[in-house]
Amino acid sequence: MFKRIGILTGGGDAPGLNAVIRAAVRTAIGEFGMKCTGIEDSFEGILGDTQTRKLTLKTVSGILPRGGTILGTRNKGSFCKIVDGEMVIPEMPIDEALVNLKKHKIEALVVIGGEGTLAIAEQFHLRNFPVVGVPKTIDNDLSATELTFGFRTAIDIATEALDRLHTTAASHDRVMVMEVMGRNSGWIALEAGLAGSADIILIPEIPFSMDAVVKKVYERERIGSLFTNIVVAEGAMEVGRSEIYLDEGELRLGGVGEYVRRRVEEKTGKESRCVVLGHLQRGGSPNAFDRMLGTNFGACAVRALVSGERGKMVALEAGHVETVPLADAIENVKSVPVEGQLVRTARDIGISFAAENEDDF
Ligand code: F6P
Secondary structure (H helix, E strand, O other): OOOEEEEEEOOOOOOOHHHHHHHHHHHHHHHOOOEEEEEOOHHHHHOOOOOEEEEOOOOOOOOOOOOOOOOOOOOOOOOOEEEOOEEEOOOOOHHHHHHHHHHOOOOEEEEEEOHHHHHHHHHHHHOOOOEEEEEEOOOOOEOOOOOOEOHHHHHHHHHHHHHHHHHHHHHHOOEEEEEEOOOOOOHHHHHHHHHOOOOEEEOOOOOEOHHHHHHHHHHHHHOOOOOEEEEEEOOOOEOOOOOOEEEHHHOEEOOHHHHHHHHHHHHHOOOEEEEEOHHHHOOOOOOHHHHHHHHHHHHHHHHHHHOOOOOEEEEEEOOEEEEEEHHHHHHOEOOOOOOOHHHHHHHHOOOEOOOOOHHHO
16 A cells, blocks of 8 residues: 555646546545645646645545646646657656655656646656556547546537527528637537537548538528538648648647638628637536546546556546556547547538538438
């Protein structure tokens, strides 16, 4: 049994981070009599002068519904590098971190984060430091788990936004374009688009054609629907083009919504507006599902550490939390299967993905 474990959150924040922290602390202290140290601002907290704080039952009291993370996070550590427009696997100063962990008497780590954070966690494992990961991201793009926490809350927020856009689009007979997050996968766009009754969904997995977008707008006009709601994932690409970045140097996706809006207006003459949902999808209170999933993940992660599991990540598999090797978790990004059931259903109910060959489906 460990005397003290460390807990940290890394990458972009997601609703439910505090639920995981709270459950891990309550399980570690209450069930196993261990002590907990919170490492602040992702791995930065165990580098240099170090920034840590004591986590007790008292300090985690009341945080379950709170958005963000009480420990702070970073999605680009001081040790990360961008080389030739690509984020290279962060070169974590692992020796320094191991010395500092020892100094703080931290014997094992619960690392809560997405692909990049878990890749660093794996480096600790490869140096024989006990670590268990917890999969976080609103993008739901980790292949080794059915769901990441944060995703369902993001879908709720995007769906509500679409409902609101619907009424204003219909009142003004406009084309409304809503850009959502998701990096290079289209899960948020697809699921929110289905739940919020989008007419066109543009996702990175299906390159779109502007002609197909316009065709759908006109098709709707013919049946008397003078407005169109489009959801576009930030990583969506027009056929023959690549993703659009806000700032190439920073590798921040964004701008495709405005691009689609402008082109629709040019091609149809219809008034069109674009809304970028952005960080509203990440901020604020987690929904009930993410509180539950985060809590289950947090407790399971501590139990896994105590029972001797190493280099693992907790993962949801058919509604049950299990553990999988961290290495599997960081290997592949989970994309929307273009031949999958949800895409099929969307097409069956008349939603267009504006593929070049959309008519063939
Ligand atoms: O991975 C989560 C996410 O919200 C992505 O959907 C988005 O591309 C990215 O993080 C934005 O990160 P930030 O604005 O924090 O740099």
